Amino acid sequence: MELLVLLVTPVMLLGAWISGGMLERRHLKSLLLLESGSSGVLAITIEDLPPDWHVESCELVMGNVVISQDYFKRVAASIKSIFGGNIGVLEPLLERARREALIRMKGVAHARGYDTIINVRIETATLASSRGNGKGTAGVEILAFGTAISLTNGRGAKV
Amino acid sequence: MIISNTQEVPGKTIVEFFGLVSGSTVRAKHIGQDIMASLKNVVGGELTGYTELLSEARGEAIRRMSHQAEDVGANAIVNVRFATSSVAQGAAELFAYGTAVTVE
Numbered sequence: 094m095e096l097l098v099l100l101v102t103p104v105m106l107l108g109a110w111i112s113g114g115m116l117e118r119r120h121l122k123s124l125l126l127l128e129s130g131s132s133g134v135l136a137i138t139i140e141d142l143p144p145d146w147h148v149e150s151c152e153l154v155m156g157n158v159v160i161s162q163d164y165f166k167r168v169a170a171s172i173k174s175i176f177g178g179n180i181g182v183l184e185p186l187l188e189r190a191r192r193e194a195l196i197r198m199k200g201v202a203h204a205r206g207y208d209t210i211i212n213v214r215i216e217t218a219t220l221a222s223s224r225g226n227g228k229g230t231a232g233v234e235i236l237a238f239g240t241a242i243s244l245t246n247g248r249g250a251k252v
Numbered sequence: 253m254i255i256s257n258t259q260e261v262p263g264k265t266i267v268e269f270f271g272l273v274s275g276s277t278v279r280a281k282h283i284g285q286d287i288m289a290s291l292k293n294v295v296g297g298e299l300t301g302y303t304e305l306l307s308e309a310r311g312e313a314i315r316r317m318s319h320q321a322e323d324v325g326a327n328a329i330v331n332v333r334f335a336t337s338s339v340a341q342g343a344a345e346l347f348a349y350g351t352a353v354t355v356e
Contacts, residue, residue, distance in 0.1 A: 096327050105294060108295070109295055111294070112295040113296040113297075115295070116257060116296060116297045117293060117297075117345045118297050120297070137319050140258040140259060140297060142262060147263065148262035148263030149255065149263065151256055151258075151261060151262050152254070152265070153255040153257060153314075153332060155307075155310070157303060157306055157307050158298060158303055159298065159299045159300075159302035159303045160296075160297065160298050160299065160301055161292065161293045161296055161297065161298075162296050163294065163296030163297075164293070164294045164295075164296075166296065175350065178338075182301055185257070185334075186296070188345070193298075193338050197287075208269075211258060211262070212257050212258045212287075214257065216281070216334060216336070218336035218337075218338075218344075219346060220302060220338050230340075232289070232293070232302055234302070234306055234336065236310075236334060236336075238257060239260065240256045240258050240332065241264075242262050
């Protein structure tokens with residue numbers, strides 16, 4: 094049994110390291126592509142509109158994503174957290190998830206014919222693990238939501 | 253039903269307040285998808301099953317909130333907020349709340 098653990102753990106670590114890195118690079122590439130596509134939608138966190146914007150209709154839109162860290166990085170982060178400080182390996186994951194959630198929210202707004210989203214909020218929640226003792230997390234959910242509006246005479250050039 | 257997370261409905265004025273309305277739902281995925289998710293946990297990346305679960309559940313919470321608002325005679329909900337909590341293993345509670353109003 095101990096031998097099995099000794100063999101499986103390094104294989105899992107190596108596998109997670111390689112495939113996790115690959116998935117991350119692929120995701121970053123697709124994010125760049127999608128972000129250039131959704132650039133027509135303006136997302137702002139303020140809710141007071143400029144007086145010359147005349148709103149025709151509005152609707153709540155949201156985008157969410159549940160993302161999890163690979164095994165290699167979880168181990169790396171737990172080692173790093175012994176010494177404290179900035180845990181750099183975890184930052185790109187949350188960054189990617191937020192960008193993805195924003196893109197999805199903009200995508201929903203665009204599909205429904207809106208070009209502006211006001212009062213955008215981003216929330217983070219952790220999901221409890223579905224196995225074992227419930228410790229740790231199954232993933233992190235990022236939710237981006239806001240009020241999509243369409244303007245009667247279009248968005249002014251000066252924003 | 254107009255739903256917005258701003259304090260007022262853009263382009264309209266609030267004429268009547270009805271107070272707080274809320275909707276919640278607790279959901280879990282079947283065991284197969286939990287196993288898939290725990291396998292996906294090794295390599296990292298998006299857990300599609302859970303993303304769907306939460307967006308469906310949030311949709312349901314919003315529907316329940318809208319029904320409540322309809323019952324009191326409102327035609328819009330403003331200042332909508334969301335809360336998520338993991339009440340049990342593999343299950344999540346989604347809670348949506350806001351203020352029911354009549355707008356013109």
